[in-house]
Amino acid sequence: MTGYRDGHRGILLEEPLIFEQDSPGCSGVDLPEVEGAEDTLDGLLREGPIGLPDLAEPSVVRHYTRLSQKNFGIDSVFYPLGSCTMKHNPRLNERMARLPGFADIHPFQPETTVQGALALIDECARWLKTLTGMPAIAMSPAAGAHGELCGLMTIRAALDARGEARRRVLVPESAHGTNPASAAACGYMVDSVPANARGRVDLAALKAKLGPDVAAFMLTNPNTCGLFEDEILEIAAAVHAAGAFFYCDGANFNAIVGRVRIADLGADVMHINLHKTFSTPHGGGGPGAGPTVLSHALAPYAPLPLVIHDAGGLRLVEHPLDPALRATGAAPLGRLKGYHGQFGTFVRALAYMMSHGADGLLQASSDAVLAANYLLAELSGDLTPSYPGPCMHEALIDDRFLKDTGATTLDIAKALIDEGFHPMTMYFPLVVHGALLIEPTETESKATLDAFVATLRDIVRRAKSGEGPALREAPHLAPRRRLDETTAARQPQLRWFPPAPAKAAE
């Protein structure tokens, strides 16, 4: 007996579902009753109860507060999730997005009443174009994957305009899953390109696959092994020589902001995850934004809406028949998102870019790369980096160091939880065995990095000195121990149901 009932430990409290706290007669809002207005809606009205629980505000606030305490977040712990760029989320960004002039305006107000909002989109676009060196941008994609779809669709539109029906998209085997999924959503066949022994694209293999039916090559750079593609200029040249387009996945842009412009690497298009590089919060799974920069050749096909300058000020082009399109020869590929894109995210990203400025953004990417290389160097004695450094913003380690320990990558990750660290990305990219991908970002202090190194080394030494099997039990101190994912998938329970009424006593 520990003295705690029901598994409580300090303030980490068990919390039932809201549906299990239904208290009919309570309400979290005070709304007046209105009568009779729905007389005309005969036959259209809902019948019977919906089944939503009723709770008063204090219960609701406590519920969500307790739930929040079961989460790790960047605010509370180091969160080195590779490829995800979990950097500090400045609260100034939040305050700016909540200014009524941004938060309380409707997308279909007359443009004369939202000139400041249109200027904000335009200014955010200008920063992103300048940082990438690209001439045009589609602001509306809602996340990275959506930007991929946008970029591939502009490519397809450009090829269609050239009368070329190219059917294949080449994707490195190390690519993120969204790359092939987006290519398929754009109607392309996906063909994978192997990596070389140095963790980069195998240029010879790429050249062998390039041909007249290849529409595009999609490459993440720095790549998903955390390495700069040092033959990128040759890659771009080969792709272009084959008449294909060069798609850059910008998920890892954080490594090079202010130092390398993707226009100078020969890219035709790149999406930017504002929820990674530009510090807009990830929010437990979004919302993000995936503005997509475009070359001159792809710019005419950017999806609607567009923000343009005309005599009356800033204006939205929302319809394919807008006369402004005819004037410029643009042929938008259609529309990918309702309204005008992830506006609230643009405000946050612009606040971040303005705060850092050109000098700060360069310092940030420098520190991100420095921190990752520092971890790589400090860990290389005990762990097994997949490739020699320097790395870019993230360090890739594979599981050779766990050979004969009885522990796996998963066990190491879960053991970190008990020490107050969020795990790194595991088992991605797929090109090395048992990957651990560690991305510290620039917003961690050296003290935090050192503590992480000491902890990780300690866990690894424990694994190597016979405690490997014990690590399989981790975590012990999290709100839950390891969860049974197999049963969850075999017998999916995807929602709450009211308990079956108890059988009447005999």
Add this chain to the structure above:
Amino acid sequence: MRYLPLTESDRGAMLAAIGASSVDDLFRDVPAEARLARALDLPNHAGEMEVERRLSALAAPNMTAGSVPFFLGAGVYRHHIPAAVDALIQRGEFLTSYTPYQPEVSQGTLQYLFEFQTQVALITGMEVANASMYDGATACAEAAAMACRITRRPEVLLSGSLHPHYRAVTATALQHTGHRIEELAPDPVGIEDLMGRIGGDTACVVVQNPSFFGGLRDLAALAAACRAEGALLVVAVAEPVSLGLLKSPGAMGADIVIAEGQSLGVGLSFGGPGLGLFATREKYVRQMPGRLAGQTVDADGRRGWVLTLSTREQHIRREKATSNICTNSGLCALAFSIHMTLLGEQGFRRLARINHAAAAKLAARLRAIPRVRVLARRFFNEFALLLPTAAAPVVEELAARRILAGVPASRFYPDFPELADVLLVAATETATESDMDALAAGLAEVLK
């Protein structure tokens, strides 16, 4: 630079540990000719006050909805958001966490997603819902693609009642994948013949209720017609508050329900981010796009939640995934869910009745203006007005008088001259009597 905790001496020590002479040295894999040799044409760093000043200058000129009589809808609705919603979603453990890949330290996110999925299933009258899509329009495209996968048929029939952005996004997203999109003409009064268009190739019919032009209909007959032809019925709901009053799409026979959740908890924010809701029948769950939270137990047998059925998703299935979506709208789903929880059964239903009553009152007032007609006989909180003149200039004129009157249909349909005089007007619980007086008086005067 306030967001960077490394000091110069830290940097020096770290470089020494790495064995590099400088940070530039770490970038030696970047081809020399691709390195940026000059400073970018952008300002340098700025303090909080300075950034706040510059951004406030962009916020200030915008006419905020709360400062004027305001009646815009057309898929984005202004509702009162309880103060607790914004306070709770800003808790760092929600705001600054990633997609819950590590369930042991993401039970907060996973539990609210499970609750959110349950709420969405309940209000739509469906069996299962996912953990969100980007917005209503992209959810609509995903629903159409899913219906084609399930039925193995190519054709998607889009009603003229459907939001023009949902139509455009669906047509755009499905243009290269062998689908055929049939779009019916915009239908402000609800007379289109969808049933007559369903055939052996039809994978699904997509209708919106309340319609884009505000009208309501019973979809049961359409659902039966779909079933008879082996097609699916996809119902779009752009105003989820309506579900507190109206028969749910599930009850009318929908196979997939997609909705825009922005109305609850999320706010206007110039239209983005939004929140795509996606619900369907249990038997279709393995064809669903997006993430799903599911219940399970941990090693000690305690109830907990995980992301599940991920063999549908891009990180496992790559080009064979049901969708390319990865990051979705988690925090907006949380805002929606908290708002719903505060409302509860009673509050949600009341809110819906208040909205309908407000719109009914406004319609009665505007109908009294000479030569103005209300087009829909039955509506929820939004209706189409037929003005005696083009609606767009009227809206501009009223905006100049600081009244945001509605959305002219011509903004979406410049190619349909017969819609030039149509104005969409919405009234929610935020519209006061005096707001309505101002609109009625202003409109009467402008039309004089």
